[in-house]
Amino acid sequence: MNFMEIKEISQGVFKIDRRLATVNLAKGEKVYGEDIRRIGGVEYRLWDPYRSKLAAAILKGLKNLQIKKGSNVLYLGAATGTTCSHISDIVGDSGSVYCVENSEESMRSLLNLCKSRENIFPIFSDARNPEEYTGSAEKVDVIYQDVSSRDQSLILKINGKVLRSNAAAYVAIKSQSISVSKNPREVYRQFMREVSGDFTLSESMTLEPFDMKHLFASFRKR
Ligand SMILES: C[S@@+](CC[C@H](N)C(=O)[O-])C[C@H]1O[C@@H](n2cnc3c(N)ncnc32)[C@H](O)[C@@H]1O
Structure with missing residues (x-):
């Protein structure tokens, strides 16, 4: 089984296995080709530090x-x-x-x-x-x-x-x-x-x- 570590480091900003993420307000939609992770019924969009x-x-x-x-x-x-x-x-x-x-x-x-x-x-x-x-x-x-x-x-x-x-x-x-x-x-x-x-x-x-x-x-x- 694959356990992912999720930590909220600032209100609404998460770290998932050391990668930054936010909870997707528009479920199922990507904005710039970012990766999506679904964990415990929540959809996160990984936040790319090379793009933002x-x-x-x-x-x-x-x-x-x-x-x-x-x-x-x-x-x-x-x-x-x-x-x-x-x-x-x-x-x-x-x-x-x-x-x-x-x-x-x-x-x-x-x-x-x-x-x-x-x-x-x-x-x-x-x-x-x-x-x-x-x-x-x-x-x-x-x-x-x-x-x-x-x-x-x-x-x-x-x-x-x-x-x-x-x-x-x-x-x-x-x-x-x-x-x-x-x-x-x-x-x-x-x-x-x-x-x-x-x-x-x-x-x-x-x-x-x-x-x-x-x-x-x-x-x-x-
Ligand atoms: C480096 S990009 C912004 C990238 C964006 N902040 C992001 O992280 O996704 C700079 C943007 O500022 C806009 N811009 C430059 N001068 C501006 C001005 N005087 N008023 C409004 N937008 C301007 C440009 O058209 C460009 O889209």
């Missing part, structure tokens, strides 16, 4: 993940929904994931994903224009940002206005998108300086061996 920076950060020891059941998450740079689908699993039916994406092609995949996940709200917009999508929105609990653009710090600051004080923001900072000539460490330091008036850094980490191009940072809104 949040999974990589969790495996590298990210502390106190503030994305939980019922959380309202503003997701900037959702792409086709790989990471967003796992956040949708974690927050469940009582939470929401507002996904901002400015690529038409990615938005088509996201719209498809929404058919089976009612807690994902796609927003086809530029994350530099939060007034287009935050107008009447309630404050969100968490910002998750993964936009590969030059003005990543500005995008965080202007969207940060929808965050409650002390709420968390998780940011995958891509130095190559900000500057190809500067030393990545200097780019990261500059990012921290630029957001320091609005955010306090809680934790930061590189994501090797899963990803070589980003610094993953966790902040608290001042």
Whole structure:
């Protein structure tokens, strides 16, 4: 008989034999070709750290993940929904994931994903224009940002206005998108300086061996 060890390492995030997983909110459906495990009547989707920076950060020891059941998450740079689908699993039916994406092609995949996940709200917009999508929105609990653009710090600051004080923001900072000539460490330091008036850094980490191009940072809104 094959026994699998399952441990909940953060609310809604599991380790199954050392691989990360979330409980599938859309039973029977895969999002990006991930493996599915059915154990004790529960369907888990394995969460690939090579495809998702949040999974990589969790495996590298990210502390106190503030994305939980019922959380309202503003997701900037959702792409086709790989990471967003796992956040949708974690927050469940009582939470929401507002996904901002400015690529038409990615938005088509996201719209498809929404058919089976009612807690994902796609927003086809530029994350530099939060007034287009935050107008009447309630404050969100968490910002998750993964936009590969030059003005990543500005995008965080202007969207940060929808965050409650002390709420968390998780940011995958891509130095190559900000500057190809500067030393990545200097780019990261500059990012921290630029957001320091609005955010306090809680934790930061590189994501090797899963990803070589980003610094993953966790902040608290001042
Ligand atoms: C690295 S990908 C995100 C991957 C995704 N977070 C995941 O883990 O599944 C970056 C995404 O940000 C989007 N993006 C870049 N600049 C943006 C902007 N200003 N507003 C909205 N989306 C943007 C890109 O179109 C791309 O889909």
